[in-house]
Amino acid sequence: MINLPLLSILTFLPLIGLPFIIFGKIINTENYQNISKYIALFVSLITFLISLIILYNFNINTSDFQYNERIPIMNGLMTYRMGIDGISILFILLSTFLTPICIIASWNIISDRVDYYMCSFLILETLMIGTFCALDIVLFYLFFESVLIPMFVIIGVWGGERRVYSAFKFFLYTLLGSVLMLVAIIYIVLATGTTELPIIYDVFSIDHGIIQNLLWLAFFASFAVKMPMWPFHTWLPDAHVEAPTAGSVILAAILLKMGGYGFLRFSLPLLPDSSFYFSDFIFVLSVIAIIYTSIVAYVQEDIKKLIAYSSVAHMGFVTMGIFTFNINGIQGGIFQMFSHGLISGALFLSVGVIYNRMHTRKIADYGGVVSVMPKFALFLMVFTLANIGLPGTSGFVGEFLTIMAIFSFNKVFAFFAASGVILSAVYGLWLYRKVIFEKITNDAVKSLKDLTLGEKVTLIPLLILIILFGIYPAPVLDLIFVSSNGLVESINLSGGN
């Protein structure tokens, strides 16, 4: 049991589904679409199970990397090194948890080229898990960057009307950010003579100066686009709006988190002085993100666009929390990412539910949904309140922790950040009222049917987790505490601030 390379199994297991899907298409040419759905669901559930086994054997009392695997390949240009700590395991669980939900959510919705769709999701799952497992700086880049390919295809093939434009924008924006990071990665690799992250942590030190700042900016370019931070966020509303429901879920819940994960894994520990130097800059951008995008969200006519802007605003809390350099802030940032993954995923799934019935995302086309879909209205209410950050939902914990940390850092920024909570209530409740309450103006709404079993299956687990971690966040906080604390201590040691 101990010797099994569990992380590699976890990472590459989804790929096992691919040959079966292709094989299924060859042997059963009529019904292969259903077969591929079942294969993808089965494989992703097994993957989730393995991630639970990993969680079960995970030691939360150490900040060292666990489940280490190391195979030198590529003649020293890269090492296959995997390992996880408390921060990465959380995102791995989030990925493995959401992928089956996404597959169920697409069950009856995707009818065109289902086999390709399922293959894309399985590849995407492998790459997402790999990104969070990789402990080699080049291997991380490989996974981080490869995610573009399946996501580009998912948006472009199964997206809405302007899918081509959005897919290209998504691809080129993220690629441009990432190539700058590649320069920084190569610089660090050449400076330390190794590509393995744990060794780089020990060996790499660079005086604070122009070079460290440039390296930091190169990493920032990539993570800020991915995050996305204001003003690099413009690809996100387009990508979200045009992507199919499950694509939006993965995009909001996992891909955005790669940016925050990157800050925690690279910018903070490797370049602490520059991180400190630029923290005001990050705060200003985050405050603008929180306030400006909340206001922008309020004037949106498109439901998905509204949620996309609200994601940008919520990510603002994450970046602020991370760059407070204190345990509350970092824990709050991580928790906020995790909870936002659940909440935004749930919101996009809910939008998908009504979109599939009405085929419109315009807020004005809805109204009075509560009278025909009461169960749905209940679900959406919980998710909306969680998005606002109501106490008792997981959204509250992350925001509370980060705002608390920001208070100890700088009270002015804390004031503005806290105002974001009110603003999110403004657009969140406004959206809820417009869609769910008010009079039915559109006749099509009258004939809506309430949630189906499949939709309940996708929404209930998210609902349970959102409330559970809102009332009792300790399991998550315990999981990440030691690693976050290790991160904070390592920053203080090397930075001297």
Add this chain to the structure above:
Amino acid sequence: MVNLIESLIIIAPELILAITAMSLLMIGSFYQKKSINLINTFSFLTLLILSFNELISSNIQAFAFNGFFIEDKLSSFAKFIIFFTSALSIIMSANWLRNYDKTAFEFPVLILFSTLGMALMVSANDLVSLYLAIELQSLPLYVLATFNRNDSFSSESGVKYFILGALSSGLLLYGSSLIYGFTGTIFLNEISQLTLSSNQLGITFGLAFLLAGIVFKISAVPFHMWAPDVYQGAATPVTSFFASVPKMAAMIILIRILYVPFDNFIPSWSQIIIFVSFSSILLGSVVAIWQNNIKRLIAYSSIAHMGFATLALSTGNKSDIESILVYMVIYIVANIGFFSCLINIQNKNEKDVNNISDLAGLSVNNPSLAISIALYMFSFAGIPPLAGFFAKYYVFISLINEGLVFLATFALIASVIGAFYYIRFVKVMFFDEVVDIKKITFSRSLGLINSICFIFILGFIFVQSITPLANIISNATLALN
């Protein structure tokens, strides 16, 4: 007499190739139609055997004909690639040739002669043999460019190629004569010792002309103008040959010329190379955006790729040759793979596809071809984990190691611009609606080539770690030290 026999043994692969080519030409002209399959098979097998012979050859360094010809690890590696790729080009064209003209036995023979020229080129050790070899490889290429006789584009491309090629040969010859005039020798390794004691200005002048001639052959800016027209006009199998094999030969000779005779002139030529490579990347990436013709687009893409490969030369460090060789191998494999897919596809009039929009909806027609082409395109764009990423990774390690961080950054940003037109292929094949049903001519050999290239590009990490490729390349790199 002993000297002559030794020389003949060293040069044996080229001799065999020359004799094979000439005898096949004879057979072809006497037996015409009946012989086409025989000629194809025989030339393919000859090239394949010769390529493996180069792979196992143990020559560290050997000179033939009083230093006229050199056989070292670098040249045998280059010849391995050249022979092997030429062999693949012959199979790839066989199917196309059968549909086009059953009597066209010249095609494989011309490829053989051109390959012979390239083999001599990478082994050339003096300026005269270099010139002769370049001419021997170019002349068959001019004929190949016009091979599609009924197409006026093809004739145009051949004539253009010929005139501009003649001009570049003139430049090369002028540079060679200047260098001979100022140093008094034509042998590459002797020039190196004499450069410091000779007239510096004159040699720099000669070097610039020599470089212009060779840069023309790799179609890098500012001598790139012929490439788009020639690529577009030539038949698809010919374009595939142009885009892969001659580039390898020209790149090797560029490396040899820069590092053997002019290793004391690194500061002078590295500026030229930086200009050539960066402007190639920029022009290749930007201009390709407006292209609709597939082959024209591939021409610009190859200009950009040559720019990336030569970037690693601009460091002036001999160990960076490794990056260039890796880059070239990956570029050639992706190119061969891409063309092995493209040759299969015909539009509804049974004509070769020309425009990118002709590929619309290919993912519905033939998923495996569409996925393969998409993979090669992502690889060209340098998206990990495909081989194209590692090609760029090697080059940028070389650059940043020498402190050329800003050059690396700008080149990478230009590569993002280039990514735009590569992913356009994916968009057309996967996102667009099917316009017409394409006719896919399936051929087993093309499928085999495609799958080999596919595995190489997708699993480059494993190829690099398991096969001796990395070892061979690093040995080839050491040959110039």
